[in-house]
């Protein structure tokens with residue numbers, strides 16, 4: 001399996017985290033999105049949408065969209081229970097991550113971290129939605145150990161990717177102790193520290 005990704009991208013790191021945790025063998029193919037490497041003819045042949053992450057197998061199959069990829073890779077592992085309702089509980093957080101968290105937290109981080117722009121130049125409406133997403137997580141995690149169900153899952157990995165670097169987008173993690181505790185737990189599980 002080949003993972004095409006940029007190591008600065010949380011969406012790509014989700015895939016790496018799941019592959020490393022579950023022991024899946026892969027080749028990492030670096031794609032530097034700042035150098036438009038996701039727009040070359042050879043890359044567009046793998047993902048016509050021009051985005052990383054994308055995964056390719058020797059038999060010609062490809063799969064894009066970080067949460068679809070991690071959901072597929074996690075099948076049959078402890079990161080995704082077999083029970084359909086428990087899977088749906090995880091899915092609700094994967095969808096929430098893409099609709100209510102990533103477009104705000106990750107895009108503010110892109111603005112500052114990738115483009116080198118100042119915190120003051122972030123879009124107010126986007127900052128507001130990012131703060132709301134992190135507050136929702138703080139509230140949710142105040143009474144639970146993990147994001148979905150009783151165990152560490154791909155819901156945690158999906159949300160971890162951009163939450164752990166939210167400070168690079170100008171968001172304060174210091175005043176969110178439950179989120180911080182959860183980040184530490186996830187990082188320990190993934191051996192990121």
Ligand SMILES: N[C@@H](CCC(=O)N[C@@H](CS)C(=O)NCC(=O)O)C(=O)O
Nearest residue numbers: 009011033038051052053065066067
């Ligand atoms: N919803 C997609 C988002 C993918 C995405 O936005 N990828 C960015 C990097 S994080 C990218 O490839 N940007 C380069 C481009 O759009 O040209 C996912 O979850 O995989």
